[in-house]
Amino acid sequence: MPRQTSSTIDYGYAAIVAGLLVFGLLMLASAGAPSGFTRFHDSYYFVKHQLVFGLIPGLIALFFFLRVPYDFWRRQAWPLLLASLVLLILVFIPGISAGIGSAHSWISIGGWFSLQPSEIVKLTFLFYLAAWLEAKQKGGSMQQGFGSFVAVLGLILLLLMLQPDIGTLSIISAMALSVYFFAGAPILQVLGLLGIGAGGLTLLIGLAPYRAARFTTFLHPELDPQGVGYHINQALLAIGSGGWFGLGYGHSRQKFQFLPEVTNDSIYAVIAEEWGFFVAVALIAVFLLFFWRSMKIAKEAPDMFGRCVVLGVGSWVLVQAFVNIGSMLSLMPITGLPLPFISYGGTSLAINLAAVGVVLNISKYRNQTSPV
Numbered sequence: 001m002p003r004q005t006s007s008t009i010d011y012g013y014a015a016i017v018a019g020l021l022v023f024g025l026l027m028l029a030s031a032g033a034p035s036g037f038t039r040f041h042d043s044y045y046f047v048k049h050q051l052v053f054g055l056i057p058g059l060i061a062l063f064f065f066l067r068v069p070y071d072f073w074r075r076q077a078w079p080l081l082l083a084s085l086v087l088l089i090l091v092f093i094p095g096i097s098a099g100i101g102s103a104h105s106w107i108s109i110g111g112w113f114s115l116q117p118s119e120i121v122k123l124t125f126l127f128y129l130a131a132w133l134e135a136k137q138k139g140g141s142m143q144q145g146f147g148s149f150v151a152v153l154g155l156i157l158l159l160l161m162l163q164p165d166i167g168t169l170s171i172i173s174a175m176a177l178s179v180y181f182f183a184g185a186p187i188l189q190v191l192g193l194l195g196i197g198a199g200g201l202t203l204l205i206g207l208a209p210y211r212a213a214r215f216t217t218f219l220h221p222e223l224d225p226q227g228v229g230y231h232i233n234q235a236l237l238a239i240g241s242g243g244w245f246g247l248g249y250g251h252s253r254q255k256f257q258f259l260p261e262v263t264n265d266s267i268y269a270v271i272a273e274e275w276g277f278f279v280a281v282a283l284i285a286v287f288l289l290f291f292w293r294s295m296k297i298a299k300e301a302p303d304m305f306g307r308c309v310v311l312g313v314g315s316w317v318l319v320q321a322f323v324n325i326g327s328m329l330s331l332m333p334i335t336g337l338p339l340p341f342i343s344y345g346g347t348s349l350a351i352n353l354a355a356v357g358v359v360l361n362i363s364k365y366r367n368q369t370s371p372v
Contacts, residue, residue, distance in 0.1 A: 009066070010363035013293045016286060017341065017356050023283075024342035025050065030249060031270040032263040032344065034256045046263050046344050053346030058353030065357030070365075073358065074305045077124075077131040081152070084124040087117035088159040105163045116347040118160055118168040122175070122316060123355050125156060129176055130308035133183045137304050150193075167335035171320050178315035179308050231266070234259045235328045238269040239280070246276030263344035265336050268328045284325060287340075291318040297359060300366035310362055313355045317341075 025047055032046030042048070073080070090096050090107050106114045132149055153176060160169040181190050238254035241247065252273045255262045262270055272280040294314025301307040317340045324339045326332040338345045340352055 008364065009360040010293065010297055010366070013290075013297060013363065014356075014360060016290050016293060017353075020286065020290075020341035021055070024339075025055070026249070027267055027271055027274075027342060028263060028344055030252065030274065031255050031267050033250075035262060038257070050344055050346065050349065054344075054349035055353075057346070058350035061350055061354035062357035062360075065354050066360050068361065070306060070309065070358055070361045073127045073309075074131045074134070077127040080124040081128040084117060084121045085155070085159070087115075088121060088156070091117060091163060105165045105168075114347075116345075118163070118165050119347045119351040121156060121160075122168070122172060123351055123358075125153075125172060126175065126179070126309060126312040126316070126355075128152065129179055130305045130312065133179070133308050134304040137183070167323070167337040170323065170335065171316060171337065174319045175312050175316045178319075179312045182311050183304065183308055231260050231334055232327075232330050235266055235269040236330060238266075238273040239328065242273040242276045242280070244277045246272070246274050246279065249274050261336075264338055265324055265334065265343065266328065267343050268325050268339055271342075272328075284321075287318055287321040290314065294359065297363045297366065301362050302365050306362040306365065310359050313359050316355070317352070 028050055029044060029047040033043040036045035037043045039045070087107065091105060096107055105118055106116050108114050129149075153172075156172065157169050160166075160172070177190065177193060180193070234254055238252065238259055241253065247253070252270045254273060255270050259266050259269060268280070268283075271283065291314045294310050294317075298307045298310035298314070301310055320337055320340050323332060323335060324337050324343070327334040327337075338348050341349065
């Protein structure tokens, strides 16, 4: 384990996360009020549920990961990955599996608590990837073991595809490629993985009519406004209604049963409607600041494992935020991904905060060796 030379965490990074959390709870209280009252007779149902099953477990996880030296996760990377793969398989077992429609991405525990294993895999696979890349660097070549890496990644993506959870599949793929590229992987391998990914995405779109319809709607949102294009058209209407300065906090109109999934992937549209253009753009800037701060911590990390983990978390959050926001702006197809630290989702928030805890722990060991 590296010798600790700094006893302080990166408070700038922590402040960014804290700001996103507070803003997320405020927006969840506003966006979820109508549907919470309609479905559960409690306007604050979603924000209460987020506090109990997301924020509190997430903060506990954050402080736990902050206290455990990050070197521990290097040694446990493979067992943790195997455990999360088992969880991914459990979503297919009747009686345990829980989902919406044809998607089975959750494990139900006692009927009152649910867990989304794909969120856990983001972090455990990142530990495995970072440990593997460090081992390859020490061995002098990334060519060796490339097949085993591709096999593990392919197994994870296959299990996600069968759920199906294309959103998480895309985030894990983007995170893996980003970390692999930053670690100095041969460009031909990166291009090859990109080509395989593009081919796989094309195949997935062709195999499922609803994905093809979503892709067509992304290209032409004016088509079928009352059918498959309803979601994106309502999102654009909400964003456009906000104008420069918004309608005011709590005054969104689209959240009253017009805009689907207002507490999840559509919450950015409610933010733009209530706060307007300037705040909506400022939120994008905050996610960019989060990534920049992650890059700074990664640059000062003492070893390859620490650098890869921090780069992975930064890429994961930034890409997921941009995919979510881009889908609401009709810049890419709707995938159902939550907006990090803001959207409703207990497992997602808890795992995000656990990842933040790991990054903060790594930041305590900064400047121990020469920057990358």
